Amino acid sequence: MCLVSLVLTWGYTHAQLSPTRYFIQFTDKNNTPYSLSNPTEFLTQRAIDRRYTQNIPIDSTDLPVNPAYIDSVLSQGAVNLIHTSRWLNGITIQTTDTTALSAINNLNFVKQSIYVAPRYASNRDVHHFSKDYVPAPQQSIKYKYPQSKGVQAYNYGFAFNQIDMIKANNLHSQGYSGESMVIAVLDAGFSKVDSLVIFDSLRVSGRLLGTKNFVNPGGNVFQAHAHGMMVLSTMAAHISTQMVGIAPKASYWLLKTEYAPTEYVIEEYNWVSAAEFADSVGVDIINSSLGYSEFDDPTQNHTFADLDGHTTTVSQGANMAASKGILVVNSAGNSALTPWQRIIAPADAPGVLSVGSVNYDNLYSAFSSVGPSADGRIKPDVAAQGEGTVVAGTSNNIIVSSGTSFSAPLIAGAAACLWQANPTATNWEIMDAIRESAHQYQNPDSLLGYGIPDFAAAHAILNGVYTVNTIKENALKIYPNPFKNSLHVLYNAMNHDIININIYDISGRLVHQMIGHPLHEGRNYIEMKFLSNFSDGFYFIHLQTSTNDYRKKIVKSS
Numbered sequence: 166m167c168l169v170s171l172v173l174t175w176g177y178t179h180a181q182l183s184p185t186r187y188f189i190q191f192t193d194k195n196n197t198p199y200s201l202s203n204p205t206e207f208l209t210q211r212a213i214d215r216r217y218t219q220n221i222p223i224d225s226t227d228l229p230v231n232p233a234y235i236d237s238v239l240s241q242g243a244v245n246l247i248h249t250s251r252w253l254n255g256i257t258i259q260t261t262d263t264t265a266l267s268a269i270n271n272l273n274f275v276k277q278s279i280y281v282a283p284r285y286a287s288n289r290d291v292h293h294f295s296k297d298y299v300p301a302p303q304q305s306i307k308y309k310y311p312q313s314k315g316v317q318a319y320n321y322g323f324a325f326n327q328i329d330m331i332k333a334n335n336l337h338s339q340g341y342s343g344e345s346m347v348i349a350v351l352d353a354g355f356s357k358v359d360s361l362v363i364f365d366s367l368r369v370s371g372r373l374l375g376t377k378n379f380v381n382p383g384g385n386v387f388q389a390h391a392h393g394m395m396v397l398s399t400m401a402a403h404i405s406t407q408m409v410g411i412a413p414k415a416s417y418w419l420l421k422t423e424y425a426p427t428e429y430v431i432e433e434y435n436w437v438s439a440a441e442f443a444d445s446v447g448v449d450i451i452n453s454s455l456g457y458s459e460f461d462d463p464t465q466n467h468t469f470a471d472l473d474g475h476t477t478t479v480s481q482g483a484n485m486a487a488s489k490g491i492l493v494v495n496s497a498g499n500s501a502l503t504p505w506q507r508i509i510a511p512a513d514a515p516g517v518l519s520v521g522s523v524n525y526d527n528l529y530s531a532f533s534s535v536g537p538s539a540d541g542r543i544k545p546d547v548a549a550q551g552e553g554t555v556v557a558g559t560s561n562n563i564i565v566s567s568g569t570s571f572s573a574p575l576i577a578g579a580a581a582c583l584w585q586a587n588p589t590a591t592n593w594e595i596m597d598a599i600r601e602s603a604h605q606y607q608n609p610d611s612l613l614g615y616g617i618p619d620f621a622a623a624h625a626i627l628n629g630v631y632t633v634n635t636i637k638e639n640a641l642k643i644y645p646n647p648f649k650n651s652l653h654v655l656y657n658a659m660n661h662d663i664i665n666i667n668i669y670d671i672s673g674r675l676v677h678q679m680i681g682h683p684l685h686e687g688r689n690y691i692e693m694k695f696l697s698n699f700s701d702g703f704y705f706i707h708l709q710t711s712t713n714d715y716r717k718k719i720v721k722s723s
Contacts, residue, residue: 186282188434190255192274197231211447219490219591241268248438252485257434282429322407327550332690333411333579335621343415346581349443351453353423354389363557366403372416379422379435386421391559396454398557400578408563412578430465437482444489452577453495454570456509472513473539480514487516492592494577496569497521497545498534513538518596520573521613522551529612536611547603548613549575579620587627598623604687621690647722654691658684667707
């Protein structure tokens with residue numbers, strides 16, 4: 166499955182297509198004109214800074230493919246270059262000239278040629294039609310902006326639940342909405358992003374940094390598939406009271422790697438080439454709502470044993486991106502109700518934060534691909550709302566759609582806000598904090614992995630407020646103490662419950678109260694605001710659930 170939102174297929178037959186596209190892998194990068202001592206020739210300063218901040222050396226994998234090798238291959242006959250890959254040390258070409266292919270294979274610097282796809286299919290050749298999303302009618306959207314939730318940084322409109330579920334709105338309220346962070350979105354196309362009103366803020370502010378087409382070089386990504394547009398909307402949309410995305414201040418690169426009508430392994434090579442480009446321009450996060458297991462040519466199919474995190478080309482590329490300091494977020498897949506059932510590559514990679522799906526009520530979505538990886542690691546890593554997710558439609562409307570395609574960008578966008586709040590963290594530290602904040606971190610499973618993250622708790626983890634061990638030993642954490650304007654309560658609930666919180670002054674007079682605040686199983690974050698009018702001095706806070714009773718002394722200090 167290429168696009169990991171829900172897919173319906175209808176069968177058609179077509180004539181066999183001849184192989185025309187190949188990956189040509191080279192033996193080395195000898196005699197390259199590029200030098201590791203002058204990385205600005207092939208990496209932007211932002212990409213170099215990312216490496217410097219995370220203590221990552223620039224090495225031979227960063228060097229571009231030797232241009233002399235490329236020129237030699239292209240001179241062998243009717244050969245066209247599609248794209249290059251410095252990480253895989255090769256190029257993807259198209260040719261129908263078998264004589265040229267034979268000559269290429271005889272070049273002493275060519276390690277191997279790999280058939281990756283036939284010629285592009287015309288409409289008559291397409292053997293399946295993918296309806297890559299299944300939107301409910303707009304009038305069926307039941308989600309409302311709950312004013313009872315208190316002061317919010319944005320009026321999220323219909324998108325409130327999917328953002329509140331993982332507490333990204335808490336980061337927004339602290340001023341972290343993804344500003345200064347750069348996200349690359351790898352997908353099948355971004356139809357109408359250049360014109361839809363919901364992306365006006367993105368375009369006007371100059372945060373749409375650019376596009377690139379790795380399927381059809383030079384092609385217009387805004388005239389391609391709508392899937393990537395809907396993925397982007399979960400992060401970048403901004404129409405108050407209607408839909409606000411989870412990273413509304415981040416900047417974005419839009420990279421087309423997927424040819425939706427067909428499925429061949431070339432798309433894994435497209436993905437790696439796009440990830441390299443994202444690295445070179447200095448992105449912080451890659452969101453990929455794509456994945457691979459079975460192909461139109463059965464000889465290219467992966468087995469489950471291949472999903473060990475290192476075997477498939479796309480997983481190798483994802484791990485390499487992670488090694489360069491990029492946080493890679495990928496959909497787990499929608500295969501649970503199919504014979505495959507399992508996660509799809511590159512969600513199996515250890516360098517990938519793979520994301521499963523839950524519904525509006527935090528319950529596992531029946532379609533969400535299951536783990537573990539072939540070598541027994543916990544996958545998916547975490548989950549977010551991928552069932553009934555609010556996304557932008559193609560007619561300046563708002564719809565709901567389903568698939569892990571839409572849970573992954575919610576995590577990617579929230580991670581951008583988290584990283585903005587913790588700019589000295591590494592990508593691995595961000596990933597670990599997200600996992601540790603999730604509601605079933607102590608008891609992960611094959612459906613949701615570590616569970617639904619709490620990004621307020623992840624922020625606390627990165628700031629040393631608590632660790633997994635302190636949560637295990639003590640279900641309650643109240644900070645800061647002394648406090649100035651607000652108190653933060655982190656509570657690890659054993660089941661669904663409610664909590665009552667009362668604050669008393671030193672004389673026993675009730676000065677602040679929160680009654681009936683709902684708790685979900687696992688980690689809960691509660692912020693008590695508007696305490697700045699308290700006089701300096703000692704107070705007592707009393708927290709009570711159906712099973713526990715806590716009393717602690719706190720201090721107000723200006």
